[in-house]
Amino acid sequence: MRNLLRKIRTTGKVAEPAPERPDRADVPKVLRGSVQVRHVDAGSCNGCEIEIGAAFGPAYDGERYGARLVASPRHADALLVTGPVTRNMADPLRKTYDATPNPKVVVAVGDCARNCGVFAGAYGVEGAVADVVPVDVEIAGCPPEPEAIIAALRGLTGR
Numbered sequence: 001m002r003n004l005l006r007k008i009r010t011t012g013k014v015a016e017p018a019p020e021r022p023d024r025a026d027v028p029k030v031l032r033g034s035v036q037v038r039h040v041d042a043g044s045c046n047g048c049e050i051e052i053g054a055a056f057g058p059a060y061d062g063e064r065y066g067a068r069l070v071a072s073p074r075h076a077d078a079l080l081v082t083g084p085v086t087r088n089m090a091d092p093l094r095k096t097y098d099a100t101p102n103p104k105v106v107v108a109v110g111d112c113a114r115n116c117g118v119f120a121g122a123y124g125v126e127g128a129v130a131d132v133v134p135v136d137v138e139i140a141g142c143p144p145e146p147e148a149i150i151a152a153l154r155g156l157t158g159r
Helices: 002-011 024-031 047-055 090-099 111-115 146-157
Strands: 035-041 067-069 078-082 105-109 125-127 137-139
Touching: 035 047, 035 090, 035 146, 047 078, 047 146, 067 146, 078 090, 078 111, 105 111, 105 146, 111 137, 137 146
Parallel strands: 035 067, 035 078, 078 105, 105 137
Antiparallel strands: none
């Protein structure tokens, strides 16, 4: 056991570099009809989370369009980010973005994620999602309707 722990300590982290990110026009081709989504709450009021829950619930059933929520950013193709990015969540959001394999897509859900909404200028707010990580798709609304969330995810999968 000691030998194994010593080997782990001396070797450190070993990983191959991530592949290059394709053009944004090629993302639906790369995702091939399905997208694995990781939700990140960057400091929202939970209004958007309720609508995301409804979008993946039995009434709207986002999974029938090829979108599925996953528990780890390492399994995700897309990040669904809600809320303005607070000072405490800026670094975890960057780490989550870095942990997501290429090609990755970031979807800013709601007005707060797009432009800080009613939280603009607040002390604890770092900024909008686009100020912290690159955003590919924005969904307007406070909170956005489940149909808008489904439509954006369908646009990612090409379905």
